[in-house]
Amino acid sequence: MGVDPLSQKDKICTFDCTYCQIGETLLFSSERKIFVSTEAILKEIASLPKNAKIDYITISGNGEPTLAKNLGDIIKRIKKIRKEKIAVITNSSLIDRSDVQVDLLRADFILLKFDANAEDLFTIVNRPSPGIKFGDIVKGIKKFTAMYKGRLALQIMLVKKNKSYAREIAKMAIKLGIKEVQLNTPLRECADDPLSKPEMDVIKKYFKGMKIDCVYNAKIKHVKPMHKEDAEKRHGRGKR
Numbered sequence: 001m002g003v004d005p006l007s008q009k010d011k012i013c014t015f016d017c018t019y020c021q022i023g024e025t026l027l028f029s030s031e032r033k034i035f036v037s038t039e040a041i042l043k044e045i046a047s048l049p050k051n052a053k054i055d056y057i058t059i060s061g062n063g064e065p066t067l068a069k070n071l072g073d074i075i076k077r078i079k080k081i082r083k084e085k086i087a088v089i090t091n092s093s094l095i096d097r098s099d100v101q102v103d104l105l106r107a108d109f110i111l112l113k114f115d116a117n118a119e120d121l122f123t124i125v126n127r128p129s130p131g132i133k134f135g136d137i138v139k140g141i142k143k144f145t146a147m148y149k150g151r152l153a154l155q156i157m158l159v160k161k162n163k164s165y166a167r168e169i170a171k172m173a174i175k176l177g178i179k180e181v182q183l184n185t186p187l188r189e190c191a192d193d194p195l196s197k198p199e200m201d202v203i204k205k206y207f208k209g210m211k212i213d214c215v216y217n218a219k220i221k222h223v224k225p226m227h228k229e230d231a232e233k234r235h236g237r238g239k240r
């Protein structure tokens, strides 16, 4: 089940990834603030039937969820009323900040975006807002993984721009001690073309020894949105 702690009309993000399925980033921000009160989120979650079949409560959003200053409070208070594990999907841009690390430590599963092996490729693929540096992200991941005891995976989006760097990205993941990766290519409509299954199969081999989930092997789960429009904001309808 997805929770969006931003819930704004337009995406708010620290990146403007070329493949973003929800369209261009018009609201760039690196400032953490409260977008939706913890109470409002808890009220919706409390309305779920106690026996609803949910594997993870996943905090992602119409943009970057660590921008929500109350992220840690949201996780802590959801845990008081639901028994499910909590996942956070982040683009890793603020992972070098200690306040963000403290918030993320509360979650059971962290998915970290990692699409590049160096500053120049990072700038081309993720198009970060000024001040966000690839080197700081790498340092932040190193520091966070040393403290974090839960499940952690890198989420890597592969497109034509970073395909030939996939081996280097895998080497960095190994150096960082990563045990699990999700290898994605954009199958929903966006500005980048997806890589083919044979191309992804080659890339998978670079990550040998890790737990690998590849988008082409993923089982499609049919889920019912609580709010169709809000779900479309996060998943996109192919706006570009």
Ligand code: SF4
Binding pocket: 011, 013, 014, 015, 016, 017, 019, 020, 021, 022, 025, 062, 063, 064, 091
């Ligand atoms: S893909 Fe995620 S991180 Fe990249 S611009 Fe879109 S919302 Fe932001």
